[in-house]
Amino acid sequence: MHRIVSRAALRVYVRRERRDCENGSAMRTAAIACEPWVTAAVLVQLLESAALPPEAAQSIRRAMADEGVTLAHLIRDALPVPLRWLAPPGTGLTAERAACIGYAAGREVRPTTFPPLSLSLISASTVAEVVRLLDYLPVVTNALHAEVTHLEPTVDIRFSPRARDPVLDAFVAFYFAAAFPRLLSLLAVRPLTLNVALAAPRPRGLPDDPCNPMPRFDAARHRLWLPASELTIECRFADHSTHRAQLAALAATRMPTDPLIEQLRELLYQRPQRVSVEAAAAALGMSVATLKRRLRAGGTAFRTLREAVSRERAIRLLGDPTVSIETVADALGYSEPANFAHAFKRWTGLAPGVFRRRLVGRAAVARAVRDAVP
Known part of the structure; x- marks a missing residue:
């Protein structure tokens, strides 16, 4: 015999389910925020990337299943993704292989890969505005720190991975070393004189890129640098009012970091x-x-x-x-x-x-x- 449920009771049930779901997402977000993470959009880009081997993609999907989440859920709720999903223990992924995967994936990024920074990137008027967006890396990941220093006649960008795991740190460093120059090349109206150095040996299996110079390896530290004069180079899709509004929104919503x-x-x-x-x-x-x-x-x-x-x-x-x-x-x-x-x-x-x-x-x-x- 079916029980008849009143509309009022149904509304209460729906509200409770919605609240429990929201609380669960909040607790998951708080827990993940205490470990190295990336935005869900980066995970989507990786899963769609030709750089990611099939077995690595399968490992990521299994990790998601173990956590009881789906890709649609992650994207819908803009949840952070634990960086450990990219290199689950027991898969045999080495730091050298992770570096190759990270660099190849970084070469495939687009400005739309990094919401909520995407619109700020696309609407930037100059290269200087793109570089300044590195201040907002914490809204995309906590696994990388970048520091911009103006040392005339150059601008020096020093970056360091913070995953505390050799495999994940290698992935993060090589991903950024390829991704940021890629973004600048897509946005600037003309080529830049951008140099990249990595404090790591060249991984075996890293292919040459005929369209872009390879980073310098075995450097003292990870860094990128370009002439300060190139900061004024214009970007292709400049929209000053949109960029300014996006910066205001980022400043208002960015979680304080301590x-x-x-x-x-x-x-x-x-x-x-x-x-x-x-x-x-x-x-x-x-x-x-x-x-x-x-x-x-x-938090x-x-x-x-x-x-x-x-x-x-x-x-x-x-x-x-x-x-x-x-x-x-x-x-x-x-x-x-x-x-x-x-x-x-x-x-x-x-x-x-x-x-x-x-x-x-x-x-x-x-x-x-x-x-x-x-």
Whole structure:
């Protein structure tokens, strides 16, 4: 017998479902914001890119399925994407291969790849306005920091990846080294004298680009530079009023960034034990109340940040089958493996052993696919 539901009850149910969905998205966003992430549009570009091997695309889609999200959901809600999805543990992706993938993908970007910066990029009037948009990188990713310095007669752009993983850092650095010059070449009305240097050896398998000079490798640090005189070069689709309005919108909506969060993440990574909030505050030279207030202003909390770091480290350690689960638990500061297992299941929905078996199975599939491709 079917139960008849009143319209009022149905409205209440719909509102509750919508609220739960919004709360779930907010919690997911807050959790992801505590680890290296990129905007969902970058993930879409990668999945559509010829640079991404089929096995890597499959790994990304499996990671999305494990998290219970779809690409449409990510795009619709403009959710950040954990950078770890690009190199899931156990797939055998090396830093050298990640660098090649990142550079090839960066060569395929378009101004529309980076919402909410897209309209600002397209409407920029000069190269100088495009360069200034690097100040707004935090709305696109927290996995890269770029600093612009005017050193006459050049403009120096120094950049550094912040994923804290050799594979992901290689991807980020090489992606940016290809993507930013690509954007400038698409927007400027004439070619620029742009130089790129990378603090890494040239990866094997990185093809020559006949249309663009290769970066200089084995440099002291990652950097791009161009003559300061070229900042005044006009852009193809200049629209001053639109650009100004977009900058105002970015300034109003950009989440405030606090170096304290970065310092705390470094502290949590450096210390294997479970650091208490009191110990963290003392190490950072402030009171517990001040630390909590600063974290709250940055949209996070000490426990959220500590668990995000522990989750990242646990996933990476479990990707190595030679490391026992007991060793992983001890490395993360858990006195009992059972306590670690309980925490890990709360983070991922899976027990550590089940999670590892899935990783091992996926690694075997990825190796088989990779070996089968000539």
